[in-house]
Amino acid sequence: MAVDRTVHRARRFGRRRAAAVLATALLSAVAGGLSTAPAGAAVYPIPDPDGFYAAPPNVGDYQPGDIIRSRSVPASGFPGAVAWQLLYRSTNSTDAPIAAMTTLLMSGGGGNRPLVSYQPFVNALGLQCAPSHTLFNGGLQEAPALNLLLARGWAVAVPDHLGPTSSYGAAKLGGRLTLDGVRAVKRFGPAGLGNAPVGMAGYSGGGMATAFAAAMAPDYAPELPIVGAAMGGVPVNIGKLALDLGSKPNPLFGLGFAAAIGLEREYPSVMSLDDTLNPAGVELRNRLANACTDEIINAAANKSYTDYLHGDVNDVTDDRIRVLHENSTEIYPGVPRAPIYQWAGSNDQVNPWLAREVAGRYCAAGDRVQFDIIPGADHGTAIAPGAIRAFNYLGDRFANLPAPSNC
Template identity: 45%
Template sequence: MTSAQPLYPTPNPDPFFAAPGNLADLAPGDVVRTRRLDTGLYVGTTIWHVAFRSTNSAGNPIMAVTTVLIPAGVTNPPLVSYQALINSLGTKCNPSYSLLNEETLDAWGAVLPLGRGWAIALPDYLGPTVAYGAARLSGMVTLDSVKALQRAPELGLGASQVALAGYSGGGMASAWAAALQPSYAPDLKLAGVAAGGIPADLEELALGLGFGFHPGFGLAFAAAMGLEREYPERLPISDQLNDTGLWFREITHDECRRFLLLHGAVRNAEQLAATKSLMDSPDARAVLRENSLRYFEGVPQAPTLIWQGVFDELTPFETVAGIAARYCRAGAPITFSPYPIAEHMTTAVAGLAEAWTFLEARFRGEPAPTRC
C-alpha cells in the first residue's frame, strides 16, 4: 500500500537546482549561484536563473530559484517580480522551467512590461517541494528572490526600483510579500505592489468546497497535498485518504495545472477520502488560518493595488474587500479596485492594464492614491 507520508515532487535533475551543503550559513536573499540562459522566445532580452537562500514555514533554510528577463541595452531598469500562476505540484511546472515551454499560463501578460524597458522576474515561489497552497512561504520566497536579484552584481539590478505583481495564486504570493515585508524584509524597499484575485481565506475556501463535485477540485486537492508537504506533522492529509485517494495522489504529485484540472473535474472528496474528520482538527484549521491573509495582522507599507471580481465565487469578494478596508484603517496606502465580473480569470485580464499603470506611476515617484 502507498505510504501515507507526504509525497514530494521528483527533484529537478539539473544540478543547478541542488542546494549546497552550507545553505544554513547564508542569510535570506543571499545568492547561491547564477547562470545565463539562451533567450529562446524572448528576443532582445538577457535571461538569468538566480538560486538563493530563503526560509520555509518552519523557519528552516531552503534554496529557491527565480528567473529574470532583462531588456538588452537598458541600465538600472525598474524591476517587477511577477508571481505567476503556479497551480501545480511538480518541479517541471515552475517558471524556471515552464516559462520556456508555455506551461506558465500568464507569461504573456507578465512579460508585456519588457516593452517599457522594465526587467521582469518570475520566482519559483512555492519552494523546492512545490508546496502549492503554502501562502506564507510564497511571500517569504518572493521577498528573498528580489533581494537576491539586487545582490547579484552581474545582473546590474542593484540600484533598480522594485515592484511586485501577480494574480490568483500569484496575487496571494504578492499580497503576502507586501504584508510580510515590514517584519521579514524591512531592508527591502518596494515601490509598489499590484495583487488581484487573492485567495485570502483558505479555511473559507476549504469549507465551501465540501465533498461534492466542483470544477476546481483538482487544484483544491493539489493545494491540500502542497500544504501537507509544508506542514507534514500538523496537516496529515494523506492519512485521511482511501486507496483511490492515495492512487490519485500518486498520479498527480508531479503534475501541472492542466492535468490537475482535467483529472480533478470528474472526482470529489467523497470519492477520495476515508474520513470526513480532517476539518474537525483544530491544528489543521490553524494551518489554513496561518496561510490566510485574512488572519495575518501585518499591514503593507508599500503602495498597494488590490483588484477583485465582485461576483468571483472562487475568491470571495467580501473577504478581500474586508482586508483592504482593514489596511486602509491602519493607514496603509491602498487602492482597492472592484470589477463587476464573475469569472475568475476574466478579472485577471481586465485588471492587468490598471496594474501596470499603477506600478508605472509608482516608478515615476507619483504619490500613491488611497481608495478603499
C-alpha cells in the same frame, strides 16, 4: 466523450474557478488525524534532474537572499531580452534553510531600472511545472504578458514561489520566497539593480504570494524599496472559502486535492493526509506527485472529497486550523507599508468583499489602497482588465506619483 467535454471546459474555465475548488477540496482533505507517511508514499516530487537547482550541504551558512549560484539562459519568447537564473537561500515554513530559484529578465543587458517581481498562478506539484522551466517552453500562460513590462524598460523577476518541493497552497512560503528572490536579484552584480525601486504583481495564486510578500515585507525585508504591489483575485482566507462552497462534485476537484498535498509537503508533522485518504486517495496522491495543471484536472474531474477521503469537512484539528490561518492574509497580522492596488470581479467565485475587508484593515492602519471591483467579471474574466490597470499603477509608483486610495 462526456468526460472529455467536461475536462475541456475545465481547462478553459480553470482559472475562473480554480481557487474556489482548491479551497473546498483543501479543507476536506485536511480533516482527519496525524501520522507518519508510509514507506514509498509519493508525497514529495521527484528532484529536478538539473543539478543547478540542488541545495548545497552548507545552505544554512548563507543568509536569506544570498546567491548560491547563477547562470545565463536563452530568453526564448522574450525578444531583445537577456535572462539569468539565480539559486538563492531562503527559509521554509518550518524555519529550515532551503534553496530557491528566481528567473530574471532584462531588455538591453544590465543597468539600474525599476524591478518588478511577478508571481504567476502555478497550479502544480511537479518541479518541471515551475516558472523557471515553463517561462521558456510555452507552459506558462502569463509569459507573453511579461513582454509588456520589459517594453517599459523594467527588469522582471519571476520566482518559483511554490518552492523546491512545489508546495502548492503554502501562500506564506510564497511571500517569503518572493521577498528573498528580490533580495537575490538586487545582490546580483551583473544586473546592476542594487538601487532599483521594486514593484510586485500577481493574480489568484500568484496574488496570494504577492499579498503575503507585501504584508510580510515591513518585518521580514524592511530594507527593500518596495514602491507598490498589485494583486487580483486573491483568496484571503482559504478555510472560509471552503466552508462557503460546500463539497459537490466538481470538474476542478483535483486542484484542491493538489493543494492539500502541497500543504502536506510544507507542514509534514501537522498536515499528513495518511489517516484521511482512502485507498483511491492514496493512489491519486501517488499519481499527482509530479503532475502539472492539466494532468491534475484530468485525474479527478467531477469528483468530490468523498471519492478519496474519509472524515467530515468540518472535522479539522486545531493544529490544521492554525496552518490554514497561517496561510491566509485575513488572519496574518502584518500590514503592508507599500501602496496597494487590488482588484476583483464582482462575480468572482473568490469572495471579493472579504478581500475588500482585509484592504479596509490595511487602510485603517494607514496604508494607501486602491481596490477596484470590475463589474460583471468573474475569476477568469477579471484578469485582463485588472492587469492593465495594475501595470499602469506600478508605472505611476515608479514615477513617484502620489498613490491613489479609495479607502
